[in-house]
Amino acid sequence: MTASPAEFSFRLLARDGNARxxxxxxxxxxxxxxxxxxxxxxxxxxxxxxxxxxxxxxDIVLGNTYHLMLRPGAERVAALGGLHAFMNWPHPILTDxxxxxxxxxxxxxKLTEEGVRFQSHIDGSTHMLSPERSIEIQTLxxxDIVxxxxECVALxxxxxxxxxxxxxxxxxxxxxxxxxxEARGRALFGIVxxxxxxxxxxxxxxxxxxxxxxxxxxxGLAVGEPQETMLQVLDYTCPALPQDRPRYLMGVGxxxxxxxxxxxxIDMFDCVMPTRNARHGVAFxxxxxxxxxxxxxxxxxRPLDETSGCPASxxxxxxxxxxxxxxxxxxxxxLLTWNNLAYYQSLMGSLREAIGEGRFAxxxxxxxxxxxxxxxxxx
Numbered sequence: 001m002t003a004s005p006a007e008f009s010f011r012l013l014a015r016d017g018n019a020r021x022x023x024x025x026x027x028x029x030x031x032x033x034x035x036x037x038x039x040x041x042x043x044x045x046x047x048x049x050x051x052x053x054x055x056x057x058x059d060i061v062l063g064n065t066y067h068l069m070l071r072p073g074a075e076r077v078a079a080l081g082g083l084h085a086f087m088n089w090p091h092p093i094l095t096d097x098x099x100x101x102x103x104x105x106x107x108x109x110k111l112t113e114e115g116v117r118f119q120s121h122i123d124g125s126t127h128m129l130s131p132e133r134s135i136e137i138q139t140l141x142x143x144d145i146v147x148x149x150x151e152c153v154a155l156x157x158x159x160x161x162x163x164x165x166x167x168x169x170x171x172x173x174x175x176x177x178x179x180x181x182e183a184r185g186r187a188l189f190g191i192v193x194x195x196x197x198x199x200x201x202x203x204x205x206x207x208x209x210x211x212x213x214x215x216x217x218x219x220g221l222a223v224g225e226p227q228e229t230m231l232q233v234l235d236y237t238c239p240a241l242p243q244d245r246p247r248y249l250m251g252v253g254x255x256x257x258x259x260x261x262x263x264x265x266i267d268m269f270d271c272v273m274p275t276r277n278a279r280h281g282v283a284f285x286x287x288x289x290x291x292x293x294x295x296x297x298x299x300x301x302r303p304l305d306e307t308s309g310c311p312a313s314x315x316x317x318x319x320x321x322x323x324x325x326x327x328x329x330x331x332x333x334x335l336l337t338w339n340n341l342a343y344y345q346s347l348m349g350s351l352r353e354a355i356g357e358g359r360f361a362x363x364x365x366x367x368x369x370x371x372x373x374x375x376x377x378x379x
Contacts, residue, residue: 005025005026005027005185006027006184006185007025007027007184007185008024008025008026008027008144008145008185008186008187008214009024009025010022010023010024010025010214010215010244010245010246011023011025012243012244013356014355014356014358015355016354016355016358016359016360016361017263017360017361018238018263018264018265019034019262019263019265019351019355019360020033020034020262020265020267020355021033021034021352021355021356022246022267024092024215024246026092026144026145026185026186026187027144027185028084028090028091028092028093028144029059029091029092030059031059031060031092031268032059032348032352033246033267033268033352034258034262034266034267034268034269034348034351034352034355035059035060035267035268035269035348036058036258036269036270036271036344036345036347036348037058037060037061037062037094037268037269037270038053038058038061038062038270038274038275038341038344039061039062039064039270039271039272039275040061040062040063040064040087040089040093041063041064041067041272042064042067042068042071043063043068043072043077043083043086043087044087045061045275045337045341046275046279046333046337047275047278047279047330047333047334047337047338048275048334048337048338048341050087050088050089052338053089053341054089054091056310056338056341056342056345057345057346057348057349058091058341058345059091059092060091060092060093060094060144060145061089061091061092061093061094062093062094062095062096062270063083063087063093063094063095063096063141063143064095064096064098064101065095065096065097065098065101065134065137065138065141065147066096066098066100066101066102066105066129067101068083068095068137068141069098069127069129069137070120070122070125070127071122074136074137074140074141075140077140077141077142078140078141078142082140082141082142083095083141083142083143084142092144092145093141093142093143093144093145094143094144094145094146094147094270095138095141095143095145095146095147096147096250097134097138097146097147097148097149097150097176097191098129098134098137098149099116099129099134099149099150099151099152100152100219100250100251102116102118102129103116103151103152103154105121107119107120107121107124111151113168113171114128114130115128115129115130115131115133115149116128116129116130116151117129129149130149130175131148131149131172131173131175131176131179132175132176132179134147134148134149134176135148135149135176135179135180135188136179139180139183143186144185144186144187145186145187145188145189145214145215146180146183146186146187146188146189147188147189147191147217148169148172148173148176148177148188148189148190148191148213149172149176150169150172150173150191150193150219151165151168151169151172151193152165152193152219152220152223153165153193153195153220153223154223154224155195155196155220155223155224155225155229156196156225157195159195159197159200162193162194162195162196162197162200163194163197163200165193165195166193166194166195166200166203166204169191169193169204170204170207170208170211173190173191173207173208173211173213174211176188176190177190177211177212177213187214187215188213188214189213189214189215189216189217189248190208190211190213190215190216190217191208191216191217191218191219191250192204192205192208192216192217192218192219192237192241193219193220194220195220196225196229196232196233198233198236201233201236201237201240202236202237202240205237205240205241206240209240209241209242213245214245214246215245215246215247215248215268216241216242216245216246216247216248217247217248217249217250218233218234218237218238218247218248218249218250218266219250219251220250221233221249221250221251221252222250222251222252222253222271227256227257227260230252230253230257230261231260231261231264234249234261234264234265234266235264238264238265238266239265246267246268247265247266247267247268248266248267248268248269248270249261249266249268249269250270251270251271252269252270252271253269253271253273254271254273255284255343255344255347255367255371256368256371258344258347258348259347259351259364259367259368262351263360263364274337274340274341274343274344275337275340275341277289277336277340278333278336278337278339278340279333279336279337281293281325281332281336282336283304283321283336283339283340283343284339284340284343284344285304285305285308285313285339285343285375286305286307286308286343286367286370286371287305287370287371287373287374287375287376288370288371288372288374288375290304290375292318292321292322292325292332292336293322293325293326294322295322296378297318297319297321297322298319298322298323299319299379300317300318300319300322300378300379301317301318301319302317302318302376302379303315303316303317303318304316304318304321304339305339308339308342308343308346309342309346310338310339310342310343311338312335312336312338312339312342313338313339313342313343316335321335321336347367350363350367351363351364
């Protein structure tokens with residue numbers, strides 16, 4: 001077993017068109033890209049044990065700064081040995097900056113140049129999140145990859161509003177980097193903003209590259225815009241980012257979104273979709289999305305996907321899963337979460353392998369054909 005590196009680094013292993021296969025090296029382990037990061041909002045990937053998440057192929061998980069700062073508190077997590085020990089996940093963790101949740105969840109928020117003052121959605125307590133405080137919280141948590149604080153604007157928005165938020169995010173990026181300092185073995189990512197405006201996105205990207213980060217995220221795209229808009233933004237933003245740094249598309253997305261973004265050169269993804277959909281009775285499979293609430297599954301003894309290596313996918317009947325979902329049993333959410341994360345990680349593995357072997361286009365065509373064909377016929 002080779003020793004873990006002392007520094008953060010990224011290397012490209014293969015390219016096929018714009019799709020990239022690579023490795024991010026961290027002291028806590030290697031992250032194979034393209035990578036999907038399961039979301040561990042409150043120091044847990046909902047309905048999953050950490051060992052299960054790892055066994056499915058996840059190299060890294062995401063923790064939510066906003067939720068963890070409010071409960072149990074960053075200082076408490078630090079006193080207990082950091083987030084890795086706290087949640088029994090000794091592998092890499094990326095933490096978001098908290099900015100998106102402040103904008104979407106908190107009450108009575110007030111945005112200024114200094115940061116954003118807000119009331120907790122949990123108990124109404126008042127907090128101030130500045131670029132410096134966000135970096136401090138993420139450092140207390142012990143994150144391996146830290147995100148700058150940014151302002152995320154919901155689309156559609158006026159050009160003036162997108163420009164104001166983008167410029168503020170660039171200034172906050174400078175402050176975030178100053179606060180981060182020289183943290184050996186850890187990384188800081190800048191976040192490209194600018195809505196769906198090409199001029200603003202390119203200005204943001206150029207400004208962040210001038211500041212200099214270990215990696216670059218594309219933010220502000222998991223906010224309800226059509227997929228076409230998201231892909232257009234990636235078409236002109238990805239070429240503006242350095243080839244030798246990882247690229248992270250924040251909050252995205254469906255399997256189709258992920259495949260299309262990998263086609264355009266994105267390396268990292270996170271999304272609550274596989275876990276949240278599971279808790280609402282929806283499974284992701286090579287046949288596409290399957291709603292286990294539907295009555296067609298009530299008498300079906302077949303598994304979700306007999307070809308899957310995941311027990312939740314190949315051992316349990318659709319009839320049983322339908323029963324669990326309809327009865328509101330916790331095991332239903334657990335099994336569907338297991339299935340969904342298994343499918344997402346299997347998808348990423350297939351994409352990595354295809355890029356490495358120079359058959360990305362053929363693999364993607366086969367994946368999309370499977371989705372288009374739909375679920376197996378009912379009995």
